[in-house]
């Protein structure tokens with residue numbers, strides 16, 4: 001399956017080599033008027049690992065994702081993905097380098113599952129508008145290859161049975177899964193997952209955690225995940241970076257982070273200790289939480 005998902009669909013073109021580059025975030029700073037949302041933040045996502053970016057509300061996690069995906073421009077620092085410097089690039093160029101992002105709030109309400117997954121193939125389309133619109137042989141052949149690939153990705157994430165179903169009819173957990181599959185359809189080397197289990201029930205969370213782990217293990221893709229479900233983070237992450245008030249206050253293995261007094265204090269002390277997205281108290285979102293999966 002790994003080779004299938006990496007298979008180039010553009011005749012004669014290999015979109016990216018087989019190597020998954022290291023993501024090196026170095027001294028990244030983001031400011032909004034008088035507020036410093038990220039203050040010289042550093043961390044490294046090693047190839048083929050799951051790296052979790054955690055921290056209380058307002059810590060700077062989304063701002064960091066927005067820099068990595070080209071939505072925000074950093075005031076300082078660098079983000080290197082292999083040989084490429086990402087901080088000067090627009091979102092579509094970053095996506096073309098193999099960085100795919102999923103979003104916290106699902107916006108998928110139109111079209112079938114297959115339609116939405118085909119959107120993920122957009123950056124890989126080589127035949128051009130004319131060949132596709134006028135149904136020229138090259139365009140048709142490429143469309144067929146993209147559809148095949150969409151079917152393979154759907155099967156990988158367990159959506160093959162609902163490929164022709166409108167997303168609006170799917171349960172919430174499956175819609176989040178479509179969002180993940182759409183990102184996978186971009187043939188990424190690095191997946192940025194923004195709260196992939198937010199709003200899910202326990203069964204859906206367990207299934208999503210398995211899928212994300214499977215993506216790392218079977219495809220070798222790096223995953224950077226922002227997630228408030230600490231049970232899930234601590235079980236699946238190879239490495240964790242902890243932010244608080246825009247600063248990196250800790251990092252390392254899940255075990256190291258859970259024992260770090262500064263991290264525990266950030267979650268349990270101060271005004272940022274309550275998770276405003278869920279209304280949960282700090283205890284339930286602190287890094288030693290034990291909920292499933």
Ligand SMILES: Nc1ncnc2c1ncn2[C@@H]1O[C@H](COP(=O)(O)OP(=O)(O)OP(=O)(O)O)[C@@H](O)[C@H]1O
Nearest residue numbers: 032035036037055056057058059060061062063064
């Ligand atoms: N576009 C913006 N304009 C002004 N301030 C912003 C903007 N985006 C984020 N901020 C501020 O930057 C800080 C970091 O916010 P950010 O959304 O990155 O945190 P977060 O860790 O993702 O929080 P959450 O877990 O609640 O999503 C916050 O104080 C926030 O209010």
